[in-house]
Amino acid sequence: MxxxxxxxxxxxxxxxxxxxxxxxxxxxxxxxxxxxxxxxxxxxxxxxxxxxxxxxxxLGRTENRKEDLTDEENDLVRAFRIEAEDMTEEEQAQFNKSLKDMMKIAKDLLNDDSNWKK
Structure with missing residues (x-):
């Protein structure tokens, strides 16, 4: 492709x-x-x-010529693909779930003002 x-x-x-x-x-x-x-x-x-x-x-993964991602988002996508490229489908599914769980935790931490007071 x-x-x-x-x-x-x-x-x-x-x-x-x-x-x-x-x-x-x-x-x-x-x-x-x-x-x-x-x-x-x-x-x-x-x-x-x-x-x-x-x-x-x-690579033929999408018909959309250009993604509307920021540079930081593109960096995250690249890092994700590099880390996941040698995984089995089952490992990728577990990896994806753990990343989603980590993002939820990070968002909760961000929204908790007590984490940011000096």
Whole structure:
């Protein structure tokens, strides 16, 4: 899916793959190598930024080209994905539940003024 999305975006940009690789400072044939292998997280971020789309769009996880997230939210999403990438589905479900529980606790702490008085 990634390579197909990149081909679509390259075509719409009216640039060649080689031209885009030069602009991004990538070695020749880097993008075409994504037919067979996945890029690093850094490269995914660079490509998403270059084409002004989300990483999820590049990977085919969504049809929405751009997420309306803040930089901090994007950092959290990246951290979540890195931590969860080698987990089984069951482990991911447990991980997600524990994160949701932790967010509730954090919000309760935030709303308790006694935690913020000096």
């Amino acid at each position: 990634l390579y197909e999305r990149l081909q679509e975006l390259i075509k719409k940009s009216n640039k060649s793959m080689n031209q885009i690789e030069r602009e991004l400072g990538y070695p020749r044939n880097t993008i075409s190598s994504y037919k067979r292998q996945n890029p690093s997280t850094k490269r995914l971020d660079e490509l998403a930024e270059y084409f002004n789309v989300s990483v999820d769009y590049l």
